Amino acid sequence: MRRLLVVxxxxxxxxxxxxxxxxxxxxxxxxxxxxxxxxGGAAGGDGDGTASGAVLLTLAGAVAMAAAxxxxxxxxxxxxxxxxxxxxxxxxxxxxxxxxxxxxxxVPLHSGIEEVDRLDAALARGAQQGARRLAxxxxxxxxxxxxxxxxxxxxxxxxxxIASTDDLDVVEEEATIAIGQVExxxxxxxDLMSRTRSGVDANPAVSLDSVLAALQREWEPPYAAARRSIxxxxxxxxxxxxxxxxxxxxxxxxLENSLTHxxxxxxxxxxxxxxSVVIEVSDEGEGVPAAIAPHIFERSVSSSGSGLGLSxxxxxxxxxxxxxxxxxxxxxxxxxxxxxxxx
Numbered sequence: 021m022r023r024l025l026v027v028x029x030x031x032x033x034x035x036x037x038x039x040x041x042x043x044x045x046x047x048x049x050x051x052x053x054x055x056x057x058x059x060g061g062a063a064g065g066d067g068d069g070t071a072s073g074a075v076l077l078t079l080a081g082a083v084a085m086a087a088a089x090x091x092x093x094x095x096x097x098x099x100x101x102x103x104x105x106x107x108x109x110x111x112x113x114x115x116x117x118x119x120x121x122x123x124x125x126x127v128p129l130h131s132g133i134e135e136v137d138r139l140d141a142a143l144a145r146g147a148q149q150g151a152r153r154l155a156x157x158x159x160x161x162x163x164x165x166x167x168x169x170x171x172x173x174x175x176x177x178x179x180x181x182i183a184s185t186d187d188l189d190v191v192e193e194e195a196t197i198a199i200g201q202v203e204x205x206x207x208x209x210x211d212l213m214s215r216t217r218s219g220v221d222a223n224p225a226v227s228l229d230s231v232l233a234a235l236q237r238e239w240e241p242p243y244a245a246a247r248r249s250i251x252x253x254x255x256x257x258x259x260x261x262x263x264x265x266x267x268x269x270x271x272x273x274x275l276e277n278s279l280t281h282x283x284x285x286x287x288x289x290x291x292x293x294x295x296s297v298v299i300e301v302s303d304e305g306e307g308v309p310a311a312i313a314p315h316i317f318e319r320s321v322s323s324s325g326s327g328l329g330l331s332x333x334x335x336x337x338x339x340x341x342x343x344x345x346x347x348x349x350x351x352x353x354x355x356x357x358x359x360x361x362x363x
Contacts, residue, residue, distance in 0.1 A: 105133065174238055175201045181241070197237060204234075204268065223261040223340050225361035228290055228297065231267050239275050243286070246279065254289035259363030260297045262340035267358075270344065273333040274301045274354055281305065282352060292360060299356040300347070307350030316346050 178198040182191050232252050243250055260267065271288070278286050284304025291298055308316055319331045330344075337344040342358035 172205065174242075175205065177242065200234065201238065204265070223263060223359075225259045225363050226262055226264045226267060227363045228258045228260055228267075228299070229256055231264060231271070232288060232290075235268060235271055235275065239272075239279070242279060248279070248284065248286070250275070250286045250288065252288045254291050257363075258290055258292065258297050259361040260342075260358040261361045262342070262358055266336045266340055270333045270336050270356060271299070271301070273329040277329060278303045278305070278352070293357075295360055296342075296357050297360045299358070300353060301356070302348075302351060302353040304351060307348075307352045308346065310349065313346060313349040317344070 175198055178194050178201065182194045182198070185191060185194075236250050236252055239250055275286065278301070282303035282305035286301065286303045289300045317330050317334045334344045337356060337358070340358060342356065345355050345357070347353045347355045
């Protein structure tokens with residue numbers, strides 16, 4: 021903006037000088053050379069004083085007229101430039117108002133005015149950051165919904181089992197498992213809250229055996245009701261880098277996916293592979309259709325439903341510094357890779 025004002029002032033001075041020079045030049049070239057007559061009259065004494073005064077008055081009038089024309093031209097130019105600046109500022113105001121309902125991709129303004137363009141770039145960056153935060157909040161809400169839905173469903177199954185039996189031993193067993201599920205649900209909520217506060221998940225060492233044992237106890241009843249089973253094998257005493265909640269959620273997602281879409285016995289095996297631990301989950305069902313397999317981890321793709329579970333499981337694995345892969349589509353085989361750790 022300062023540069024625009026300086027340029028306008030310089031153009032005003034230059035325009036005035038050019039017009040004055042043109043008037044003086046025209047007087048010099050005028051027949052009879054009135055400027056030369058003015059100089060000669062001044063040298064010749066008082067006799068020519070009246071003529072010299074008339075010429076001087078004409079010259080002053082011409083210069084004044086040139087200055088007036090120059091100022092009018094400058095005012096017109098300044099008015100046009102002020103209107104241009106006002107137009108760009110109004111456009112910036114409209115863009116700022118559109119940020120509230122969400123306009124993440126405004127077209128660059130390119131006004132040629134440095135300050136306006138800098139402000140436009142700042143608004144564009146703010147719009148993009150706001151769009152990213154909004155998308156992150158939506159993803160978080162979807163992830164939270166999925167993480168809470170699974171343990172709540174399992175807890176409901178336990179409570180229904182307790183309500184339908186008179187066997188005190190069964191009631192005690194189911195109540196113990198239900199209490200464990202409530203504790204896991206509380207940890208899920210704590211984990212979600214820590215993600216909103218820090219945005220970074222700490223990955224402590226966790227015993228794989230303890231997580232697998234808890235999941236096997238939790239999922240055996242629904243699998244038994246479907247006349248299916250879960251078999252855990254492989255190396256014992258392994259530790260991995262992940263939060264217990266995240267590891268349990270990843271494996272729960274695969275168990276839930278297999279119970280819904282798979283068939284037969286679910287095999288869970290664990291082994292070391294260099295600095296990593298590989299946890300493989302497979303079943304005896306029909307597997308994943310070939311058209312869906314390349315997109316199985318996308319949020320909007322699934323053989324049934326929203327597909328959010330596997331997408332969330334992959335995100336949790338990556339947050340723990342690992343990865344989740346579909347190794348084989350038919351028969352189904354997932355592999356979870358996590359960093360090994362001593363426990």
